Amino acid sequence: MELHEHRRTLVVAGNGMVGHKLLEILVERGATAEWDIVTFCEEGRPAYDRVGLSSFFNGTSADELSLVSPGFFDQLGLTIHMGDAVASIDRQSGEVVSDKGLRIPYEAVVLATGSFPFVPPVPGKDTPGCFVYRTLDDLEAIREYAAGCRVGAVVGGGLLGLEAANALRSLGLDTHVVEFAERLMPVQVDEGGGSVLRRRIEDLGVHVHTGMATTEIVTAKSGGVGAMRFKEGDDLPVDLVVFSAGIRPRDQLARDAGLAVGERGGVVVDDACRTSDPKIFAIGECALYGGRIFGLVSPGYQMARVAADRILGGEAAFTGADMSTKLKLMGIDVASFGDAFATEPGNEAITYRDPVANVYKRLVLGPPDRRGDRKVAGGILVGDAAVYQTLLQMCRGDMPSPKHPEELIFPAGSGAAVPAVGVGALPGTAMVCSCNNVDKGTICAAVAAGCDSVGTIKGITKAGTGCGGCVPLVTDILKDEQGKAGVVVANTLCEHFAYSRQELFDIVRVHRITSFSEVLAAHGTGEGCEICKPAVASMLASLANGHILDGERAALQDTNDHFLANLQRDGTYSVVPRVPGGEITPDQLIALGEVAKEFNLYTKITGGQRIDLFGARVDQLPHIWRRLIDAGMESGHAYGKALRTVKSCVGQTWCRFGVQDSTTLAIDLELRYRGLRAPHKIKGAVSGCTRECAEAQGKDFGVIATEKGWNVYVGGNGGVRPKHAELLAANLDRDTVLRYIDRFLMFYVRTADRLERTAVWLDKLEGGIEYLRRVVIDDVLGICAELEADMARHVDTYECEWKAVVDDPERMERFRTFVNSDEQDPNVVFVTERGQIRPAFDHEKADPALLTIGAKP
Amino acid sequence: MTVIMSKVWVDVCPLEKLIPGRGVCALVGGLQVAVFRIVGEEIYAISNFDPFSRAFVLSRGIVGSKAERLKVASPIYKQSFDLDTGVCLDDATVSVRTFEVRVEGGIVQVASP
Numbered sequence: 001m002e003l004h005e006h007r008r009t010l011v012v013a014g015n016g017m018v019g020h021k022l023l024e025i026l027v028e029r030g031a032t033a034e035w036d037i038v039t040f041c042e043e044g045r046p047a048y049d050r051v052g053l054s055s056f057f058n059g060t061s062a063d064e065l066s067l068v069s070p071g072f073f074d075q076l077g078l079t080i081h082m083g084d085a086v087a088s089i090d091r092q093s094g095e096v097v098s099d100k101g102l103r104i105p106y107e108a109v110v111l112a113t114g115s116f117p118f119v120p121p122v123p124g125k126d127t128p129g130c131f132v133y134r135t136l137d138d139l140e141a142i143r144e145y146a147a148g149c150r151v152g153a154v155v156g157g158g159l160l161g162l163e164a165a166n167a168l169r170s171l172g173l174d175t176h177v178v179e180f181a182e183r184l185m186p187v188q189v190d191e192g193g194g195s196v197l198r199r200r201i202e203d204l205g206v207h208v209h210t211g212m213a214t215t216e217i218v219t220a221k222s223g224g225v226g227a228m229r230f231k232e233g234d235d236l237p238v239d240l241v242v243f244s245a246g247i248r249p250r251d252q253l254a255r256d257a258g259l260a261v262g263e264r265g266g267v268v269v270d271d272a273c274r275t276s277d278p279k280i281f282a283i284g285e286c287a288l289y290g291g292r293i294f295g296l297v298s299p300g301y302q303m304a305r306v307a308a309d310r311i312l313g314g315e316a317a318f319t320g321a322d323m324s325t326k327l328k329l330m331g332i333d334v335a336s337f338g339d340a341f342a343t344e345p346g347n348e349a350i351t352y353r354d355p356v357a358n359v360y361k362r363l364v365l366g367p368p369d370r371r372g373d374r375k376v377a378g379g380i381l382v383g384d385a386a387v388y389q390t391l392l393q394m395c396r397g398d399m400p401s402p403k404h405p406e407e408l409i410f411p412a413g414s415g416a417a418v419p420a421v422g423v424g425a426l427p428g429t430a431m432v433c434s435c436n437n438v439d440k441g442t443i444c445a446a447v448a449a450g451c452d453s454v455g456t457i458k459g460i461t462k463a464g465t466g467c468g469g470c471v472p473l474v475t476d477i478l479k480d481e482q483g484k485a486g487v488v489v490a491n492t493l494c495e496h497f498a499y500s501r502q503e504l505f506d507i508v509r510v511h512r513i514t515s516f517s518e519v520l521a522a523h524g525t526g527e528g529c530e531i532c533k534p535a536v537a538s539m540l541a542s543l544a545n546g547h548i549l550d551g552e553r554a555a556l557q558d559t560n561d562h563f564l565a566n567l568q569r570d571g572t573y574s575v576v577p578r579v580p581g582g583e584i585t586p587d588q589l590i591a592l593g594e595v596a597k598e599f600n601l602y603t604k605i606t607g608g609q610r611i612d613l614f615g616a617r618v619d620q621l622p623h624i625w626r627r628l629i630d631a632g633m634e635s636g637h638a639y640g641k642a643l644r645t646v647k648s649c650v651g652q653t654w655c656r657f658g659v660q661d662s663t664t665l666a667i668d669l670e671l672r673y674r675g676l677r678a679p680h681k682i683k684g685a686v687s688g689c690t691r692e693c694a695e696a697q698g699k700d701f702g703v704i705a706t707e708k709g710w711n712v713y714v715g716g717n718g719g720v721r722p723k724h725a726e727l728l729a730a731n732l733d734r735d736t737v738l739r740y741i742d743r744f745l746m747f748y749v750r751t752a753d754r755l756e757r758t759a760v761w762l763d764k765l766e767g768g769i770e771y772l773r774r775v776v777i778d779d780v781l782g783i784c785a786e787l788e789a790d791m792a793r794h795v796d797t798y799e800c801e802w803k804a805v806v807d808d809p810e811r812m813e814r815f816r817t818f819v820n821s822d823e824q825d826p827n828v829v830f831v832t833e834r835g836q837i838r839p840a841f842d843h844e845k846a847d848p849a850l851l852t853i854g855a856k857p
Numbered sequence: 858m859t860v861i862m863s864k865v866w867v868d869v870c871p872l873e874k875l876i877p878g879r880g881v882c883a884l885v886g887g888l889q890v891a892v893f894r895i896v897g898e899e900i901y902a903i904s905n906f907d908p909f910s911r912a913f914v915l916s917r918g919i920v921g922s923k924a925e926r927l928k929v930a931s932p933i934y935k936q937s938f939d940l941d942t943g944v945c946l947d948d949a950t951v952s953v954r955t956f957e958v959r960v961e962g963g964i965v966q967v968a969s970p
């Protein structure tokens with residue numbers, strides 16, 4: 001890895017939703033190789049899910065709302081100053097100054113300071129019992145104060161006001177909503193929608209007062225809030241008031257620094273998200289783009305992506321964002337999208353209202369085209385928003401509008417046929433998750449690559465991890481794709497076993513089953529197949545550790561396991577001896593070279609720090625291995641769903657930056673887990689310092705040296721869907737490293753699905769890494785001793801599978817091309833390329849002059 | 858005109874050499890034949906050629922069943938072939954040839970066409 005002597009500093013003001021998204025994108029794009037990123041976090045806790053803030057009152061803890069993955073801020077190149085805010089930006093000297101007096105010279109600054117709730121300047125607004133609704137601290141304070149209250153009121157009947165009202169209701173208060181405008185949610189819905197919404201909310205027992213201006217908060221004798229006074233009508237006795245009368249961008253820093261701000265506030269940015277100073281960016285709710293503040297998380301995330309790209313020298317542009325929203329307010333669906341108020345010229349609205357069911361739908365259609373057809377241009381849905389996604393896609397032009405779009409808002413059975421428009425009709429380019437910029441095609445690809453739950457799709461594509469509004473659509477796409485692929489959605493192994501792998505594993509373990517026929521007879525049907533046979537073989541191997549070709553087991557193995565080598569496209573095999581930690585002696589290299597020459601094998605360095613020999617026929621395999629074993633080598637299990645390699649870097653032994661002996665630990669780990677059979681292959685790595693030359697964070701288990709010990713990471717993956725590993729525990733000593741990895745691996749072996757790598761398994765694990773920690777560190781399931789004992793048995797009984805074959809004439813018998821002849825397969829033919837063999841393609845086979853034949857043993 | 862050709866039975870190997878549920882490959886009149894033993898003397902023989910990968914490998918696949926049909930799955934791209942008829946169970950337009958087999962005096966034999 002390259003080291004950049006000249007590092008640059010980026011200061012991020014604000015660690016809210018958007019500021020944190022920026023950090024994640026920068027890290028993901030490798031910015032920390034060049035940048036030191038310094039974040040100031042004014043709140044006492046790092047970024048959390050403000051969109052989900054209200055769930056705090058339903059028992060979601062502050063920790064659960066956190067957006068920061070464990071260890072995130074431990075990464076090299078990232079610094080966060082908690083409880084300290086940026087006080088000013090000195091553009092002259094190019095320094096940021098903090099409240100606590102830090103001065104940080106910068107190359108670039110990003111303002112992600114969000115907004116603050118607007119509190120109308122009414123007398124008494126600071127009386128104890130008056131609150132705003134923006135931060136976790138606000139909610140904690142409300143909860144505490146509400147304990148002694150009976151009546152609560154919210155000033156403001158907009159989106160956030162209604163959410164706050166619901167919160168007061170859930171705290172057991174008799175709740176009032178006071179709105180200055182003539183209807184609720186004046187920004188999102190029209191008169192008709194507002195009145196339906198009002199009736200629905202009143203049905204829930206909330207009192208709604210519209211067209212009322214609050215003029216004063218009257219103090220009670222106790223000193224706290226006593227009543228609200230209005231311009232019109234009587235006082236309303238209340239004990240607690242929440243102001244939710246809109247938001248104002250936090251642009252003070254920009255004002256003080258002389259940057260351009262909007263007339264009504266907001267830091268003016270261009271489509272690069274740059275302020276009037278090109279070194280300073282603004283994103284999220286503090287930024288004013290095209291005269292607008294975007295008070296939603298999705299446009300903020302888009303800005304974060306643009307700013308990150310620009311900081312890294314890219315050209316991404318922000319061009320405004322769609323303010324379509326769908327919410328569930330107090331259990332009531334409310335959606336508004338496109339030109340909801342039909343303000344564009346030529347647009348016209350059609351309204352449907354059902355006063356009995358209390359449903360209101362308004363569809364805005366564009367001007368008629370030549371054929372008189374009109375496209376969906378916007379709409380408002382209150383009480384029933386089932387068609388929202390479909391209409392939104394039509395509105396965005398991702399899906400064609402039907403001939404009579406208005407039929408979509410009339411209920412089925414009203415005479416107008418509802419055209420069948422399922423998610424299947426959406427094209428791959430349709431935007432599904434606007435928070436994270438994920439289209440349908442990406443989700444389909446994830447499903448095709450094996451994602452079979454919304455959780456795994458979230459993990460891999462990030463769809464659904466922002467505002468959460470797209471989760472129902474993601475779920476529908478998943479089901480649709482699975483249906484198309486003929487996937488039986490129930491999680492059973494195959495037609496022969498009505499159990500998941502984990503269930504079958506438990507059956508085999510608990511009943512101490514030792515053969516496939518036993519488990520098939522007792523718990524399955526039919527003859528088995530290429531899915532359940534290797535799966536059971538792997539379980540038997542994980543549990544009992546006998547030779548995988550013994551007795552009946554031989555018939556269960558995939559060809560790779562059956563011949564202890566990897567089958568290639570022409571029917572020949574490759575041979576991969578183990579090179580623990582990638583360390584190899586000159587003598588072993590010479591032996592490998594001699595064997596390759598003798599058997600005329602193609603040689604290549606693998607991506608796993610070892611050497612692969614290709615082009616061996618079945619009958620050659622035991623002879624090749626005899627030679628390799630004599631030279632002190634052993635099977636590398638490249639053929640098995642088993643431990644592959646533990647990559648190492650040279651570490652402290654040679655490297656000037658190394659802080660621990662990474663090579664030795666890698667070798668120890670590889671020797672410890674060699675031969676361990678698992679649901680899928682397992683890879684590990686150990687790096688000698690945070691420069692991470694061994695790429696440990698891309699492995700199923702990875703260890704990175706620190707000054708104080710070792711950090712253990714789990715659940716990383718390269719391959720089809722790369723994923724960074726998550727930090728399991730930090731600064732461990734060697735023995736604890738082994739203990740945690742023992743437990744982690746055995747827990748994975750026991751509970752993962754067939755062909756499920758640790759990354760996918762961890763994604764699916766309910767509670768994720770937190771839960772994993774509780775199992776393998778805190779031992780909440782009380783199984784750690786068992787897991788360690790299983791691993792100890794594995795370590796004690798390990799033998800090289802190839803040694804066991806070459807030492808046994810009966811096992812050797814199996815390695816024949818033809819049972820009844822010593823001839824070679826005439827279809828296996830090679831051509832020479834760059835001085836080595838490779839399998840001939842069909843057209844080359846026609847020309848004998850091109851061919852070379854493999855050597856005979 | 859009818860030509861009557863008498864079958865030639867070619868020895869494969871002693872029955873006990875075949876592992877139940879697994880295959881071997883035999884050379885029969887220059888053709889590669891995959892021979893599978895299910896249980897006892899229940900034996901099947903089909904061509905060793907996998908039409909999908911164009912490699913001679915079917916004898917190295919895993920034997921199993923799909924609904925009522927006995928089958929072998931190619932070890933390369935995993936398509937299954939009916940052991941009785943040679944028809945591919947994933948794509949009925951593809952099939953491999955089948956051979957007659959018997960056990961004579963403890964020896965497995967395949968009919969050379």
Ligand code: SRM
Nearest residue numbers: 566574605606607608610612638644717718719720721757
């Ligand atoms: C030989 C090698 C490529 C090379 O020339 O360097 C290789 C070759 C194969 N890889 Fe690989 N992979 C090799 C390193 C990798 C790496 C890099 C690494 O390990 O650091 C990766 C990405 C890292 C990872 O796994 O997270 C990798 C990701 C895959 C995948 C995708 C796995 C996934 O989770 O997405 C497959 C497919 C699978 O396993 O289902 C695969 C499957 C295969 C198979 C077994 C495909 C097959 O069934 O024929 C290839 C046959 C190997 C053989 O015949 O010996 N190989 N493969 C590398 C052997 C490493 C070794 O010493 O054992």
Ligand SMILES: Cc1cc2nc3c(=O)[nH]c(=O)nc-3n(C[C@H](O)[C@H](O)[C@H](O)COP(=O)(O)OP(=O)(O)OC[C@H]3O[C@@H](n4cnc5c(N)ncnc54)[C@H](O)[C@@H]3O)c2cc1C
Nearest residue numbers: 014016017018019042050085086113114284285295296297
């Ligand atoms: C109750 C509630 C419900 C919501 N529901 C939705 C919804 O359903 N859908 C939706 O899209 N949006 C919703 N939102 C809006 C959404 O939360 C915001 O759009 C989003 O949080 C904006 O992110 P931000 O990073 O710009 O601002 P914030 O998340 O507010 O973060 C700004 C951070 O910067 C800090 N800060 C400010 N000044 C400084 C300084 N000088 N130095 C250091 N730190 C500073 C602040 O303390 C704050 O922590 C909701 C908001 C609330 C309050």
Ligand code: SF4
Nearest residue numbers: 649655658688689693
């Ligand atoms: S110790 Fe290892 S990870 Fe660190 S720089 Fe050296 S080789 Fe790379």
Ligand code: FES
Nearest residue numbers: 433435466467468
């Ligand atoms: S649209 Fe917000 S999370 Fe997907």
